[in-house]
Amino acid sequence: MQPTHSSRRILLPVKAWFIFLTLACAVFANLVPLGRFPILPDWVALTLAFWCIREPLKVSMGTAFMLGLIMDVADASIMGQHALAYVLLAFTAGQLSRRILWFPLLEQALHVFPMLLGTQLIMLLTRLIAGAEFPGFLWFISSLVGAALWYPLTYLLLLPQYRPVERDDNRPI
């Protein structure tokens, strides 16, 4: 598979354990306590959106649901809040996957931003129905930061696939 559909470079196939590792790292990054208003994005949503766009046949709604349950417990929020939002995110990302991959990375980020925002809006809606207080508009900044991180994140997560096919013992990587 290419980095984007319009590029000519062909990458190595992705390893299943690497997807698992990155998702586990994202959960771990989400567990780091940074107070009520983390400027940092929801790493799980971002990584999940990435793999749903890159590998819609490997990562989809089932993975999203499981990750959602983990985040529900970790965040001490109500059960099903993250699960619902992540499942819808995975569905949208999977459906738009073939379209998004034709764009260069910065324009991909423009697609990802409304997806992350939608995830937050669904969580907001769930909690408002359950009777929670509105957390303020500052909370939505994390989606913006998440979309801004799309460019470096893509290179980081595709790094293992950028390795050349043939092995050369004289090359460091």
Next chain:
Amino acid sequence: MSVVGHSPPPFFKRGPAPLARLFFFVSLSVALLVADLRFHTLEWARLGAATVLWPLQRAAYLPVDAGMDLGDYLSSLRELKNENEALRKQQLATANLLLRQTHLDQENQRLRALLEMKERQPAIGQVADILYAARDPFSRRVIIDKGSQAGIEAGQAVVDELGIVGQITRVFPMTSEVTLLTDKDQAIPVEVQRNGLRAILASASAGALELRYLATNADVQTGDLLVTSGLDGVYLPGLPVAKVVTVDRENSLAFARIACAPVAGVERHGQVLVLGRRIAQARPDEAAPTQEPSTKGRKSRARLK
């Protein structure tokens, strides 16, 4: 067989259609939401999962902890000296009260015994550290480092050196979750210390508190201290809760709008004291006087037949 990074696309074996899967998972999530919100049946699942996640959570907390330790280490000597000075002054100021505390307690017990009143429960508690604020931006909760292993139970009151901070709402083996006073769903029965006027203190928006359901002519002034009334059977009476900031007596409204600010450092982090569970006093026996009307009612119903 993979040729240049492609496994053959599984044309036919892709499982159910995406929309069908979406419908399945969304309905599963909604079922979970309803089960948790409406019937509160998922506490056991949450407890198990949280126990499994605990080492991971602890590990994630380590870098933050290390950063804070580093910050403490680098804080200047002068700052520490100043703090030490302030603490010593505070100790001297309170020493007077503390020295007489045991004496007053004993005297109080004696007088109560004389008056044949029920003895007041002594306040016992455990010190706990606030680990971090829960990531959930929709509620105001913090996690402390004592759990059911340390004998913490849901419902216990949590105080700091100035007043009430909140209440334990969920207990895990190693940690427990404190819902702060400023959480939207948290309400606490209080009385005005100056005149004993009872009211309910609840959260207003954005971390402020408000005194609810008091008439516009109620005797509340700016600067009044609100203490727990103890009517709920959860909080010990007389613990400071909040100070009245503004009183808005607009006649067009049914109730006065009384904004308050918490006395304790509710949104600050540090050490807290988890007070022992208060055992509610038994109610006086109401059985005797109510017996009469019920038998009468039965008789009249029998007559109607």
